[in-house]
Amino acid sequence: MPSKSQARRAQLRERLVEAAESRIAREGLGELRARDLARDAGCALGAIYNAFEDLNAIVMAVNGRTFRALGQAVSDSFDGSEAPVQRLIVMSTAYLRFADAHTNLWRALFELKMTQDGPVPDWYREALAGLFGLISEPVSQIFPEMKREELELMTRALFSSVHGIVSLGLENRISGVPPEQIERMIGQVLRQIGNN
């Protein structure tokens, strides 16, 4: 039964997500407009609400893509031969590069939930858990004496630290600095943490 109707619906969904992604990437989440989206995707304004619950759902779909791409970029950044601290640095640098290259998309990842109050979708938690999983391996090598609970906290703490450094570092308006300096900050902190 899902021959024409469903296919068209799926295509429309795809076009909408594509259009939203490109517009967010170009102009930021705050510039996303339902009417622009409809025009870009070649559909009527109301059709958006047939394909998606609301604009938010589209942004969520875009965030899903972004999160997958981010995870991929971090996964691909190391080959397993690095020493633990070095691997953390390499992964963090990949995180920074991704955030710097796709700032608006990356920022949308965090802007949406700040604003909204609905439940976080499963894929969101899972994607974050995946990232944490990548980090926890080198962390447990660096701190072999730590118990699991403490390791989890440390993993989270290091991710948050790197995220904070990247986040404020890319924030041109308050405390922005060039990416090389952000990279140096990440190195300073992670190396310092590894050298005890």
Add this chain to the structure above:
Amino acid sequence: MPSKSQARRAQLRERLVEAAESRIAREGLGELRARDLARDAGCALGAIYNAFEDLNAIVMAVNGRTFRALGQAVSDSFDGSEAPVQRLIVMSTAYLRFADAHTNLWRALFELKMTQDGPVPDWYREALAGLFGLISEPVSQIFPEMKREELELMTRALFSSVHGIVSLGLENRISGVPPEQIERMIGQVLRQIGNN
């Protein structure tokens, strides 16, 4: 010459900032409405735009207060007798406590600039510089061999790290954890950095 007119204007500004602060504190920046503000402050809708350039300017005024209060909280948290690492931990804990106690106001500090693109007001940069100044003292004690430029980066890096830990830690929707755990994460990272 600024007898009645100016006084009334000043009072209105004060009432508006007060009302905005209380509403942001209660419901978050996203729930701020011009019409609510006018009602709370007992003035007409249009009067807002006589006292302030726009809603943003009011939020900026609120942010100014918040930033001052935050700086005060951090300043007051240590007495100078602490060892450098301990002082960093104490200051960071004060930062966490403030953010936890006034989450919406604290978050407004960072939400606004993300969205907007105008120039950051001077007091903003100065307030941040003040915070950095508080941090740089213990940091330079911990790393006496570092050059000034490297110290500045490290100061910024540590502030960003703590900010990241607090920020993601208080984010109930992604990776929120109870404040005691946030405090433990801060301690883990800062102690580790001091112990080399």
Add this chain to the structure above:
DNA sequence: GGCTATTCCTGAACATGGTTCAGGAAAGGA
């Protein structure tokens, strides 16, 4: 105090943008 210019206040109106909906078009099934 009275008079005029200025300044301020008011709330209706405007602009923008997300969302809905009645009516028509297309698809599915017989």
Add this chain to the structure above:
DNA sequence: TCCTTTCCTGAACCATGTTCAGGAATAGCC
């Protein structure tokens, strides 16, 4: 082919920030 269902359309609705014409209060001046 015909009926049902489903979808699409864009005008309308609603919320919200901002502006503005007209009236009220104030300020300066004699």
